Amino acid sequence: MTASSQISPSDGPTPRAGDAHVTALARALLDWFDSRERDVAWRHERDPYRIWVAEVMAQQTRVGTVASYYARFTERFPTVFALAEADLDEVLHVWQGLGYYARARHLHAAAGQIVERHGGEVPSDVEALRSLSGVGPYTAGAVASIAFGVAEPAVDGNARRVISRLFDLERSTPARLDTLARSLVDAAVDRPAEMNQAIMDLGGSVCSPRRPACGDCPVSSGCRALAAGTVALRPPRREPRSSPIRTAASAVVWRDGAVLFVRRPERGLLGGLWDFPGTKPEEGPVAPGDAGLVEELRDAHGIVIAPLEPAGEAFARIRHAFSHFHLELVLFETRWISGKAGSVDDQMAGSATGYAWVTPDRFEKFAVPAYLRSPLRSLGQGAR
């Protein structure tokens, strides 16, 4: 049995904190949350540091994907101090494959800020949290409420959908969502953590984007969008953005049984990850062949490689979808002739110089974009 039968639909204008609709919603959501099997491992966490890490990982990423990364990350960096003292390169390596690498960079930077400003203790104050790198309104509210019991809303994408539907919001602006989420948190006396998680979990399960299971919903009788028949319209979908095709060529440069890795700039796409040297992705559906590859390595890296055969066969062709463009990457195997970029023996050159000659047995020690994993496996199998 759910508490939904106790909720009467209200058709009034703007709901206010403390009104009967909000009170009934809050009670039903808490009842539902309390009776539910918790399906998220870190919901049992009490350590603010670990809660913070989990919330940052959960941004933009499904919980099922996060789980193994979370286990590895917290094992390798068990405390704020461990994270603050680590090399960014190693943090990125643990983060490899999770995407949105700025999160890892900000997490690392924020650990240093917590050590400096707060003696290594994650702050409970929302403003202090908000001033940390990579901590925005959502993460600040989530950590404050879940780790410290502070009565602050935490509006992620799931909460946004749930609230937009419960209150049938035509336009769900951040300010509007914050006000309504806060009213629910305030109505859940002394249980802000459970209230926020109930809302988010509902959005992550019953109140899904496409096929909400309104028949199983603990607050269906208080859902104004359901009553109005507008569930599918709440929240309004953002119009899809165009995703142009960009093409690029990269070089697998062999030298004495090792391959040249270059470190990508910390800012920007795949920032701080290791990559093959090559041309910049340029718009256009036409395959670039090897055009410009030899010149690019000479001009950008001061490395001379053997000229590619005119009809040189590509080692691999990769298609990878980013959220805002499609990458078509062609890899060519080639030989080093001359140029700086350290030596094969100097294995420590990597992080400091941005260049590393890497033998296949060490490929896995480098953080690379997900789309290079498969080609790297192939390279490792055929020894040169």
Added chain:
DNA sequence: AACACGGGGCC
């Protein structure tokens, strides 16, 4: 206000 920023799951 609009855009940059990954990768995986779903249909």
Added chain:
DNA sequence: GGCCCAGTGTT
């Protein structure tokens, strides 16, 4: 194989 998802920082 294309579509969808969605916090924070930057501009």
